[in-house]
Amino acid sequence: MIWRLAWRSVLRQRRRTLITVIAISLGLALILFSVGMQIDTHQTMIDLGVRMGSGHVAIQAEGYQQHRSLDYLLSGSRRLLAQLRQLSGVRRAIPRLEAAGLVRAGESSAAIAVVGVDPSEEQAVAGLARKSYRRRGRYLSADVRGNRPADIYIGSGLAQTLQVGVGDRVVLTVSPLDDRANSSAAFVVCGIFRTGVTELDSFLVQLPLSAAQQLLSVGDGLTQIAVLLEDGDSARATAARWQARFAAQHGTAMRREILPWQVTHAELYDGLKLDKNFNYLIAGIIFLIIAIGIFNTIQMSVVERTRQFGVMMALGTAPRRMFALVVAEATLIAIVGAIVGLAIGLALHGLMVRYGIDIETMSGGVDSYEFGGVALTGTLHSRLPVPIVALWAAIIVAITLLSGIYPALRATRLRPVSAMRHS
Amino acid sequence: MNVAGEDQSSQASKAHPDLIVRLRGLTKTYRQGAIEVPAVRGVDLDLARGEFTVLAGPSGSGKTTLLNMVGALDTPTAGTVEVDGQTLDQLSATQLAQMRLQRIGFVFQAYNLIPVLNAFENAEYVMLLQGKTAEMRQRVVSRVLAQVGLADLASRRPAELSGGQQQRVAVARAIASAPALVLADEPTANLDSKSATELIELMHTLNRTEGMTFLISSHDTKIIERARRVIWLEDGKIVSDSAK
Structure with missing residues (x-):
């Protein structure tokens, strides 16, 4: 009713x-x-x-997030990479080596952030390597042969500053880990990207990981392993779980920071x-x-x-x-x-x-x-x-x-x- | 029905088994600002079961106010109301609603049908509230609609009925639940002469054949002529009470 x-x-x-x-x-x-x-x-x-940056979960040496220095290299990174790739829920474990540097071409120069990457991994995760960002040329090749300069992948803003194009040579100068005087090497621009983010397009370059490790004299050292998870929503929980597990296994002998993207990409x-x-x-x-x-x-x-x-x-x-x-x-x-x-x-x-x-x-x-x-x-x-x-x-x-x-x-x-x- | 004062009322009912209404010292005073306006002044009244009684008197004599208090629609300023053995003092709004639902049928001057329900549904409404079964409602409402001569108009909504027909539906609604008492407030006031006569005859017949008790407030001479008992009110007091 x-x-x-x-x-x-x-x-x-x-x-x-x-x-x-x-x-x-x-x-x-x-x-x-x-x-x-x-x-x-x-x-x-x-x-x-997370694809272009530090993944859903970033694994770094303790203190790296704050200091961003080669003094905070990730120890045992090769073994750690292999272990991470075996874990369920892990889609990709991507090695990264980051450092500050200076790039020159002719009379022009610019301060930059250098990132050594595994080209095949980067292409698989489609971060900066994705085709939609590429304006000219191709992505990095992993091959570093003889005395031939390795590839360098640069942003459109930087290419404009240096007035270089695909196939041009640039010289990259960094402060290596072994406290020698600055280390320099020539690279060939293989491709130019444009993301629309000024910080990336004008200040970031990518090199093959092996070339970056050689230039920075870090052996097989890494500054970060970026982990992409199957379930991105579980980043916080996964980071906390791994951090606890790692602390239980190694105590204070080996310190690492395992951070979710909410911390590494706080902005x-x-x-x-x-x-x-x-x-x-x-x-x-x-x-x-x-x-x-x-x-x-x-x-x-x-x-x-x-x-x-x-x-x-x-x-x-x-x-x-x-x-x-x-x-x-x-x-x-x-x-x-x-x-x-x-x-x-x-x-x-x-x-x-x-x-x-x-x-x-x-x-x-x-x-x-x-x-x-x-x-x-x-x-x-x-x-x-x-x-x-x-x-x-x-x-x-x-x-x-x-x-x-x-x-x-x-x-x-x-x-x-x-x-x-x-x- | 479980309402407050049941025991006390049962005793009253046992004391006066033939009475359907018992008023003692019933008083209602309205306040208009600082002025007190007495509408009913110390009325004592007994109404036996099966009566067909008319409350007569000029406008403003207190007929409607008295009827409202008997119908548990309004509360007295002083005095007591007993209906079917139930004292209405100090009952809550819900208990008063239950009292009206179970024991009293109403016919209003302005018909007051529910506009979104058709004639059958309006007549059925009180039975629905009482929780009667669909089969019983169908049987009883069909019968009462036939009694009031509206069997063919059961599916019509109030807006599709004449004033006389609407008032017949109101009567059907009032009697369908077989209440102990039917209160009708100026039921013919809005009707033409023919419809008014038909309605009076209908109520009279129901009183005679079904033994239903009617208390009707009216100054319509046609109703007064048909009443077996006429109570005259003036200025809120009973000035005469005559039975035929």
Whole structure:
């Protein structure tokens, strides 16, 4: 009876109900669209960040994160690499050797960050080596033959500063580990990349790992092993587990820092967190506006039917049934609004999955979008896990029900005699 | 029904088994700012089961206020109300609602049907609240709609019925749950003469054939003529009480 009455009452004020349903459904659709785009953008940024940077989990000598010096080389790195690659949940274990240096070409020179990499590993993880970043030439070759200069892969900003192109020679100078005077070697520019991140395009070069190790006189030393996990969401837990296991095995004799990407890419992590919180704030404002609209609709509906409610109470309808009736009306509006909102939101999501939004179109001609040290290029899509969809739908239904509580309580407090005099 | 004061009321009921309504010193005073306006002044009244009684009197004489207090819709300023052996003093809103649901049927001047329900559903409403089975509701409501002459209009909503037809549905709703007492407040006031006569005859017939007790407030001479007992109110007091 309650549901039948509620349904008919809701249908009786068709226009008002329709406006409320539209407000709820558009609100939910907008949130789903925004959340879906945000999740995909964030995931893409994290993915790019960990591929180009320190992986989901970075393994370094203790102190390296703070000092960034060759004095903090990772000991036993070859064995450690082999062990990591055997672990379940590990997709890739990537060796890295980082140092500061100076590059010269003719009269031009620039201070740079040098990264020695395993070219085949880098191509497999598609970080800086990905084709979409390559503007000219090719990626590094692992072959270092005889006296022929090794490859160097440089950014477009640096190439412009040095005024070099593919096939040109540059001289790289670094401070090696053995405290000798500066060590220099010639390299041939094999390719030029452009990520859209100024710090990378103007200040970063990649060399084959063996050439970097030789130049820096570190033997087979590494500064970092970047680990890509099958499940990126488990980075914190995995880092903590490995750190505890390592400490149990080696005590204080060998110290390492095993850090999740949230620590090694703190700028990215903090930026994403801020973006997410800002999105929650916007969602909160949207929901508040919706809640006010729903409250107003239900309140008006109760006030308009004061006389009817008075009659129902006079006939013996208990206050709790009056409450249930108004809440049932709010529930029906909420459910219909949520269903329509889900349909619209998921349709938009489907379109975004299929077609996406081109960054260049969205940003008015700029082909990449830099955020937290990561540059997005190409097309943004949408990603909506089922629990997220269910959560937002539940939130909007809950908000609708909460909006109906005060009008429902008001209905229970009516006095039949005065309510029936209401016109 | 489990309401407060059941034991005390049962005793009262046992003391006056034939009484459906027992009022003692019933007083209602409204306050308008600093001014107190007495609507009912110390009314004592006994109503036996099966009576067809009219509360008559001019506008403002306190008929509706008295009826509202008997119907547990309003609370007295002083005095006591007993309905079907149940004292209404100090009952909560929920208990009063239960009291009305189980023992009293109402017919209002303005029909007061629920606009989103059709005639059958309006007549069925009180039985639904009482938790009667679908089979029983179907049987009883079909019968009472036939009794009030609306069997063919059961699926019509109030907006599709005339005033007289709506008031018949209101009567069907009031009697479907077989209440101990039917209270009707100016039931013919909004009806044309023919509809009013038909409604009076309907209520009279129900009283005669079903033994249903009616207490009707009205200054309609047609109802007063058909009443077996007429109580005249003036300025909130009973000025005459005559039985035919």
